[in-house]
Amino acid sequence: MVQPLNRLKESPSQTAGPYVHIGCVPNFLGIEGVFDSDLGKTMVNDETRGQRIAITGRVIDGTGTPLKDALLEIWQADSNGLYNSPSETRGGADPNFAGWGRQPTDLKSGVFRFDTIKPGRVPFTDGRMQAPHVNFWIVARGINLGLNTRMYFADEAEANAEDPVLARIEHRVRVQTLLAEPTDDGYRFDIHLQGDNETIFFDI
Amino acid sequence: MRNATYETGAFFVRDRSWHPKAYTPDYKTSVTRSPQKALLSLENTVSEITGPVFGHDILGEKDNDLIYNFARPGESAIGERIIVHGKVLDERGRGVPGVLVEFWQANAAGRYRHKNEGYMAPLDPNFGGCGRTITDDDGGYAFRTVKPGPYPWPNGVNDWRPAHIHFSIFGYGFAQRLITQMYFEGDPLIPLCPIVRTIADEAAIEQLVAPLDMASTVPMDARAYKFDIVLRGRRSTMFENRMEGN
Ligand SMILES: [Fe+3]
Numbered sequence A: 001m002v003q004p005l006n007r008l009k010e011s012p013s014q015t016a017g018p019y020v021h022i023g024c025v026p027n028f029l030g031i032e033g034v035f036d037s038d039l040g041k042t043m044v045n046d047e048t049r050g051q052r053i054a055i056t057g058r059v060i061d062g063t064g065t066p067l068k069d070a071l072l073e074i075w076q077a078d079s080n081g082l083y084n085s086p087s088e089t090r091g092g093a094d095p096n097f098a099g100w101g102r103q104p105t106d107l108k109s110g111v112f113r114f115d116t117i118k119p120g121r122v123p124f125t126d127g128r129m130q131a132p133h134v135n136f137w138i139v140a141r142g143i144n145l146g147l148n149t150r151m152y153f154a155d156e157a158e159a160n161a162e163d164p165v166l167a168r169i170e171h172r173v174r175v176q177t178l179l180a181e182p183t184d185d186g187y188r189f190d191i192h193l194q195g196d197n198e199t200i201f202f203d204i
Numbered sequence B: 001m002r003n004a005t006y007e008t009g010a011f012f013v014r015d016r017s018w019h020p021k022a023y024t025p026d027y028k029t030s031v032t033r034s035p036q037k038a039l040l041s042l043e044n045t046v047s048e049i050t051g052p053v054f055g056h057d058i059l060g061e062k063d064n065d066l067i068y069n070f071a072r073p074g075e076s077a078i079g080e081r082i083i084v085h086g087k088v089l090d091e092r093g094r095g096v097p098g099v100l101v102e103f104w105q106a107n108a109a110g111r112y113r114h115k116n117e118g119y120m121a122p123l124d125p126n127f128g129g130c131g132r133t134i135t136d137d138d139g140g141y142a143f144r145t146v147k148p149g150p151y152p153w154p155n156g157v158n159d160w161r162p163a164h165i166h167f168s169i170f171g172y173g174f175a176q177r178l179i180t181q182m183y184f185e186g187d188p189l190i191p192l193c194p195i196v197r198t199i200a201d202e203a204a205i206e207q208l209v210a211p212l213d214m215a216s217t218v219p220m221d222a223r224a225y226k227f228d229i230v231l232r233g234r235r236s237t238m239f240e241n242r243m244e245g246n
Helices: A020-024 A157-161 A172-178 B202-206
Strands: A052-060 A070-075 A100-104 A111-117 A133-140 A147-153 A179-182 A186-188 B081-090 B100-104 B130-134 B140-146 B151-153 B159-161 B164-169 B178-184 B223-226 B229-231
Touching (some): A020 A070, A020 B100, A052 A070, A070 A111, A100 A111, A172 A179, B100 B140, B130 B140, B164 B229
Parallel strands (some): A147 A179, B081 B223
Antiparallel strands (some): B081 B140, B100 B130, B100 B164
16 A cells, blocks of 8 residues: 545535526625625626626537526736736736726626626746736536636737637637627627537636 | 735646536436537636635624524524524645635525515515625634525426525636535435536535534524535646746
8 A cells, every 4th residue: 555645636526506696796696785786797897907708608518508597707918918816926007907807698698797897918838928818617417517618809819819727728629619799899709508609718 | 914925826727527518318307408519628827827806894794693693683584593604625635725715595494585485385574585695714714594495496396406505706816616406414405406416526515514513503593514625726836837928
């Protein structure tokens, strides 16, 4: 026998279920008076630096039906490419931008919307710059372990072309599943859980 | 928060055989909501290593007391009063201080305060069903609530969820983000539940079952259940050569 490694196992995930709103966005659901406001609902204020954008989209299942009970979280750098996190070693991020947002999909339409800013570029592990991107985490009934993906900007062709993560995608036809298309007030990003357009999800 | 120097290493690779698979047909909703293509493996960049951290300023006085945080003045939620306590640890066994833990649950009758809820059991006017707290310097947390009831759900015609509390846990990195459920020791519904059984490994299921903890009860007030949660740990950065700027 040898010595044990003494490493613990990560707690296994369980689905967020259909009632995730109670715990994560209770005010959205109409449970008022417990928490002042829903965490992550508002990402920007008047002082936040950077270009305002709205990110809208849907999470679509294998039958083409949008999920109406999903919850999404995004995590992104500020306009200078710094994360507002104690683990950020490169400098202080914009104090008026937490970089984290949380939104449910609409209970009727299935549409989600984040009002945020366009992030700056952050480095890859080898120091090369990544293209601007927004990190997504998606949970819902029927999703056993939260799904990680990234949203890139379709109108950042030059940066996207040199992005080390996008470069790794073997099936080039799938790159477009990570690209958000410009709209009047921001970007449109639909997430497909299955099918020909299945979004690329990451094992991070 | 105590630790002045935050770790910045990459996380241990997630053991996806310990977690439930995405496609688990006995849990029917997963069939059309499970990605079918392989995940793209990505070593952690600064985007995954960093994550949001919350201060105590977000917390209200009764956020960790579900018996009173929705109740009318002078009233309280109906049910078996319990304390749920434990530690948030990382895979290296170290307490994770200063992280947000959120929880939600059905009331003592098994009914959720939710628009889409279809179970006939009664709502408790004094029970909202949500709470949150931030771990202390050792990674410890505690809250008071009533024991949730089991409830039926439309999957098989006679599927019942064991009593459970939903947990959402933040670490320091977005890659640590986790949602899971806590079950109660001795509940005969646990092995019957299709959602529990999305987890293949019996030992992994046991990791979600909280034991009764009679040493931590409050006499004449509440029994206690202990529930430790483990988040992904980080590799040591001591021997890693990282490029400038990361
Ligand atoms: Fe539940």
